[in-house]
Amino acid sequence: MTAFELYLRRHHKKFDAYLADFFDDGIHADMRRYLYGPLGEYTKNAGKRHRPLICLLACEAVGGEPQRAWPSAAAIEHFHTAALIHDDIMDSSLTRRGEPCLHIREGEGLAINAGDLALSLVTGTVVSDEGLPAEIRLRVLRELVDMTTRTIEGQALDIGWARDDRFDVSVEDYLLMANHKTAYYSGAVPLAVGSIIGGGTEAQTEALRAFGLAAGLAFQIQDDVLNLVGTREATKKDFRSDLTEGKRTLAAVHALAHSADRERLLVILASRAEDPAVLEEAVGIMAQAGSLDFARTYARDLVLGAKADLETALPKTKARDLLLSMADFFVERDN
Numbered sequence: 001m002t003a004f005e006l007y008l009r010r011h012h013k014k015f016d017a018y019l020a021d022f023f024d025d026g027i028h029a030d031m032r033r034y035l036y037g038p039l040g041e042y043t044k045n046a047g048k049r050h051r052p053l054i055c056l057l058a059c060e061a062v063g064g065e066p067q068r069a070w071p072s073a074a075a076i077e078h079f080h081t082a083a084l085i086h087d088d089i090m091d092s093s094l095t096r097r098g099e100p101c102l103h104i105r106e107g108e109g110l111a112i113n114a115g116d117l118a119l120s121l122v123t124g125t126v127v128s129d130e131g132l133p134a135e136i137r138l139r140v141l142r143e144l145v146d147m148t149t150r151t152i153e154g155q156a157l158d159i160g161w162a163r164d165d166r167f168d169v170s171v172e173d174y175l176l177m178a179n180h181k182t183a184y185y186s187g188a189v190p191l192a193v194g195s196i197i198g199g200g201t202e203a204q205t206e207a208l209r210a211f212g213l214a215a216g217l218a219f220q221i222q223d224d225v226l227n228l229v230g231t232r233e234a235t236k237k238d239f240r241s242d243l244t245e246g247k248r249t250l251a252a253v254h255a256l257a258h259s260a261d262r263e264r265l266l267v268i269l270a271s272r273a274e275d276p277a278v279l280e281e282a283v284g285i286m287a288q289a290g291s292l293d294f295a296r297t298y299a300r301d302l303v304l305g306a307k308a309d310l311e312t313a314l315p316k317t318k319a320r321d322l323l324l325s326m327a328d329f330f331v332e333r334d335n
Contacts (some may be wrong), residue, residue: 002332003238004325007057012049019043019074022121034106039114043081044101051186052077054326057201058208060319062197071129072140072193075122079144079185082118085111091245121160122148132197134156139196147189154181162246165270167256169248177248178220179213187216191323206231207313214306218299224249225295226333228283230301240279244272250298251291257291296331303327 023040025032052073055219087093088101089108095101103111126132126140157177161169191212195205227242228251242249246269256262267280286292307324314320 002325002329003006004322004329005333007322008048008050008053011053015049015052015073015077016044018070019077022053022074022078022125034110035114035117037108038102039081039117040109042043042085042114043077043118043330045097047097049077050326051190054187054212054323055190057319057323058191058194059198059201060194061208061314061317061323062195062198062200062204064194066189066194066198069194069197071125071131072197073190075092075125075140075144076147076185076190076193078121078125079148079151082115082122083185085118087155090155091241093241095238109207119148130144134217136197140193143189143193143196146313147185150180150184151182154178157181158247161192161248166248167266167269169253171250171253171257174248174250174253175217176319178250179217182220182223183213183216185216186219187212204313204314207310208323211306211310211327214302215327215330218302218306218327221250221299221302222297222331222333223300225251225292228286229292240276243269243282244274246270246272250295251286254294255286255289255291258291259285261288299331303331309313 020040020043023036023043026036052070053100055073055076059069060066065296084096085102088096089103092102093101101111102114108113122144123141126137126144130139132140154177157173158181160166161177174194188209189212191208192205195208200208224242224247227238227249228240230239240250241270252269255265265282265285268278273279273282283292308328310320310324
């Protein structure tokens, strides 16, 4: 277990409790039933909370007081919540972290509305943060608006390629999509925001942003690989769902360019296959083409380069070392 994973385990519950304060009852009893309650319950079904917690680490790594970054870190997690709710609807997913998706429990209309509320909390939380000077709040808001735009752009590519059965996607196309869809909000922006709040220099902020972008991309690549071969994922209903949805992952794109069985893989991806035997066949084609190893190696190389750059950009502190450990965790995790 990495030092970063231990850090997450020790601190995520405290942040969970902080997030719960954002969901009140509204001014009508039914607002609790149809909006605040479902969104609050969905938020409780937490992941590892790495996005807000690395924001706090970045603040500390540049010499700032992490407590000042809590509201902005919460804003980033609110965005993550909104993105998951809407993404589950777009992908017709059934479960999220072992529980029924919000649109399955409450219906699509209420789920979309709850996701919209989470989006409103992104900017609202920062605007209401009287602990930060106005000029810092404005800088943070610009970061969050840019993060939102990038994520939506990446999602458009991901969904559009699948809808239009586009199989002419290159490795470079995939990397651009994954950077926009995941790496900005899973790594780059949380670290940049933490540095801005902590009083980091422009050089430190940009070094943290670059590190987060590389680590966030590695996170997405590893996530894609785990959806295909992750041992813990095998017991979940969404195991190999990327194949069923015809998603263009790094392994799939590489296999389509290098496999002798390219035509068969094309048929499987285009058919939206659900049969476990057919999905296993697709994974076998990718493995035979060296595509799974290619993806894993690409993620590891990203992490190695990012760590080397960050070590020279920031003074040695416990917070910096935990961020370096984060990069290792992103590519070593098995769920």
